[in-house]
Amino acid sequence: MPTRPGRVVVTGLGAVTPYGIGVAALDDGLRAGRPTARPITAFDASDHQVRFACEVPGFDPSARLPRRLARQLDRFAAYAIVAAEEALSSAGLLAATPDDGLHVPLDPALDAERVAVCVASGIGAITEATEQHARLLAGGPSRVRPYLSIALPLNMAGGQVAIRHGLRGPSFAIVSACASAGDAIGAALDLLRAGRADVALAGGSEAAINPLTMAGFATSGALSSRNDEPERASRPFDTDRDGFVCGDGAGLLVLERAEHAAARGAVALAELAGYAATTDAHHVTQPPPGGTGAARALRLALRDAGAAPGDIDHVNAHGTSTVLNDAAEAAAIRTVFGSHTDTIAVTSTKSAIGHLLGAAGGVEAVATVLALRDGVVAPTQNLERLDPACDLDVVTGSARKLLLRAAVSNSFGFGGHNAALVFRAVDGGGRVALG
Amino acid sequence: MSRPPSVEQRLAAAMLDLFGIPEADLSPDAELETDLALDSLSVVELQVVLEEQLGVRISPDDPSAVRTLGDLRAVIEEAVRRGAPAMPPLQLSEDA
Numbered sequence: 001m002p003t004r005p006g007r008v009v010v011t012g013l014g015a016v017t018p019y020g021i022g023v024a025a026l027d028d029g030l031r032a033g034r035p036t037a038r039p040i041t042a043f044d045a046s047d048h049q050v051r052f053a054c055e056v057p058g059f060d061p062s063a064r065l066p067r068r069l070a071r072q073l074d075r076f077a078a079y080a081i082v083a084a085e086e087a088l089s090s091a092g093l094l095a096a097t098p099d100d101g102l103h104v105p106l107d108p109a110l111d112a113e114r115v116a117v118c119v120a121s122g123i124g125a126i127t128e129a130t131e132q133h134a135r136l137l138a139g140g141p142s143r144v145r146p147y148l149s150i151a152l153p154l155n156m157a158g159g160q161v162a163i164r165h166g167l168r169g170p171s172f173a174i175v176s177a178c179a180s181a182g183d184a185i186g187a188a189l190d191l192l193r194a195g196r197a198d199v200a201l202a203g204g205s206e207a208a209i210n211p212l213t214m215a216g217f218a219t220s221g222a223l224s225s226r227n228d229e230p231e232r233a234s235r236p237f238d239t240d241r242d243g244f245v246c247g248d249g250a251g252l253l254v255l256e257r258a259e260h261a262a263a264r265g266a267v268a269l270a271e272l273a274g275y276a277a278t279t280d281a282h283h284v285t286q287p288p289p290g291g292t293g294a295a296r297a298l299r300l301a302l303r304d305a306g307a308a309p310g311d312i313d314h315v316n317a318h319g320t321s322t323v324l325n326d327a328a329e330a331a332a333i334r335t336v337f338g339s340h341t342d343t344i345a346v347t348s349t350k351s352a353i354g355h356l357l358g359a360a361g362g363v364e365a366v367a368t369v370l371a372l373r374d375g376v377v378a379p380t381q382n383l384e385r386l387d388p389a390c391d392l393d394v395v396t397g398s399a400r401k402l403l404l405r406a407a408v409s410n411s412f413g414f415g416g417h418n419a420a421l422v423f424r425a426v427d428g429g430g431r432v433a434l435g
Numbered sequence: 436m437s438r439p440p441s442v443e444q445r446l447a448a449a450m451l452d453l454f455g456i457p458e459a460d461l462s463p464d465a466e467l468e469t470d471l472a473l474d475s476l477s478v479v480e481l482q483v484v485l486e487e488q489l490g491v492r493i494s495p496d497d498p499s500a501v502r503t504l505g506d507l508r509a510v511i512e513e514a515v516r517r518g519a520p521a522m523p524p525l526q527l528s529e530d531a
Contacts, residue, residue, distance in 0.1 A: 066455060067454055067455035068454040068455060068472075068473075071480065072476075135525065138525050142483075142486075143487070143525055145483055146476045146479040147476060147480055150476065
């Protein structure tokens with residue numbers, strides 16, 4: 001595969017999702033179309049309007065991480081740390097020698113000062129905030145635990161990841177609501193293209209299944225209220241959709257300058273070919289009619305990738321299962337791809353694992369890379385009657401095997417944020433050749 | 436009726452629970468920062484947890500003089516001996 005200067009490839013993946021820990025669990029679950037929405041166990045939701053979500057099953061930070069580290073973390077950062085280790089390990093970037101538990105260093109052959117960390121979150125440490133606030137009200141200021149100050153900040157998922165692995169390049173957290181992880185991956189692409197780093201760990205992490213967040217999303221009317229049939233609640237593009245389902249987890253990519261990957265003989269899973277972000281400047285929660293802001297992001301991302309609309313075979317849609325998003329997104333896709341739209345296999349990962357908010361774009365980027373690597377598009381669950389306002393070829397029923405050359409992953413957020421990423425398949429074996 | 440755990444027992448239990456440090460590592464002259472790798476926030480965290488269990492406020496006159504586990508234990512035992520000012524019990528619907 002010839003390599004243009006400035007090209008960036010994906011060499012590692014990590015995920016913590018409602019299917020459990022690891023990319024393999026995500027891949028299996030998505031392909032099989034297994035639902036994950038269940039009654040909430042994280043707290044007593046009996047008096048809540050919405051009493052179900054897509055939780056990460058059996059996640060105990062103290063069992064997976066050294067206790068002194070686990071104590072410092074809100075759940076959102078713990079997800080990021082677990083996903084980061086999988087991503088770096090699968091990219092072959094970690095040292096072979098055993099660690100001291102707290103620190104898991106990079107392979108000493110790598111320059112840690114050239115590794116960036118861009119881990120986003122939309123909400124951050126909401127459980128830490130609410131629990132410590134309860135202690136403040138009940139017992140006064142001296143009852144607030146000292147770790148609040150390091151568990152709370154939104155940058156601490158990436159900050160802790162950097163400390164754990166000794167990653168000393170640029171690191172920051174991007175916040176753009178449910179577009180956060182998409183924008184973080186795009187920002188990492190920009191860092192690598194600008195030569196500010198050779199490797200970047202990028203994506204998002206979220207743990208928003210919390211009484212306060214769930215109450216707020218429910219009263220705002222954004223959530224599906226199908227308490228009697230949680231497994232059928234997330235139904236993107238379906239006529240009977242009634243809102244999104246909240247999900248937890250993290251999804252991270254290892255991005256790498258193609259020359260750097262080639263020099264160390266790394267296997268590329270896909271190329272991250274393009275990114276664009278736009279803002280609607282229209283309304284806090286509603287997309288403009290026709291999804292014009294999203295369409296503009298799509299068009300600019302294709303241009304950034306040097307791709308034509310006809311090159312795209314698959315779209316991993318934002319597909320939230322809200323009435324407004326899905327219709328506007330479908331309109332945006334049709335505006336940009338025209339008649340080629342009918343040959344694009346569209347799917348929504350949120351039908352399976354719910355909406356991971358600031359982490360959604362990270363997990364969905366992982367899903368998009370898996371689709372390109374294997375030539376398999378996972379099905380959209382619960383799509384029984386396609387809304388005529390969502391005139392797309394949505395993959396339903398079982399996974400669809402097909403030749404995929406390039407794919408787009410969309411992420412949109414409250415505030416009018418639109419992010420689009422373009423990934424290209426690499427040839428079999430995934431070796432990056434310099435040409 | 437069993438006796439309430441001693442300060443030493445509570446300290447050992449908290450060290451294991453909070454930081455995963457086994458009892459075997461807890462000699463009185465173990466340095467908090469170097470031998471046990473506890474930073475200043477960890478020591479405060481330990482203090483907050485023990486204050487809650489014992490219902491007393493632990494505020495050493497000179498925190499920088501608390502260098503070893505033995506120093507810390509002495510400060511806590513002194514706070515228990517003085518017994519005041521007591522911390523009111525924390526009433527939470529869900530324990531944080």
